[in-house]
Amino acid sequence: MNKSAQTRIWASIFSAYPGRIGISRTFEGFGQRDEPAMIAFGEALTFQTKIGRAHIEKRSRELTQALIAGLKKIDGVRIWTSPDPARSVAVLSFLPGNLDIRKLSAALYQKDRIGCATRGGQDRPGLRFSPHFYNTHADVEKTVAAVKKYMASGV
Structure with a gap:
């Protein structure tokens, strides 16, 4: 001052x-x-x-793999996270085609109550989800369905 x-x-x-x-x-x-x-x-x-830390890690990997599998089925989605379970625990980044990531993130949160982070820049821009042991397979399915909806209809 x-x-x-x-x-x-x-x-x-x-x-x-x-x-x-x-x-x-x-x-x-x-x-x-x-x-x-x-x-x-x-x-x-x-x-x-x-x-148990091992159980938490196993559950997080399981949910991340389920999310990768679901998002891979959506045309236009490019997954940045390694599909190798040994290299992909509790964080998944992907590019949702040509959708504006800020608008998509806002729509997911406001309309679908799904939280995620945006990642800008030239190197692997997109959205980042962090499935963890307190999430459910229903959460993963809801997330995949919401991304699929916006990829088909836009934001």
Whole structure:
């Protein structure tokens, strides 16, 4: 912050633990730690340990392979992810023909409640799905059907 403006700015947060030097004494403070998130993180690790990391990985690979198999059947889809199960766990990237990936991503989320990420640029642009152990085969089938619908009708 510009030194000449510092005296004209009022602090909006007051904390028991202000910053240590200069203007940080006025404008920086440590608020309440996000203890619920910290507790939840520990619980999530306990839950994953009960399921077993190997089981989670196996399930993620299984769902990814099902998604690859479904998307391969759609004309115009180009899959970037390796079809080798040893090299494709829980992440699948593909190019949906000539569809605008931003519009497709938005339509999938808003109309079909399917979340994905977009990947731009010249090197393997497209959409990225991340099927994981908490997803179901019904989720995979719904995703394939939605992509097929938009590939046929546009976005």
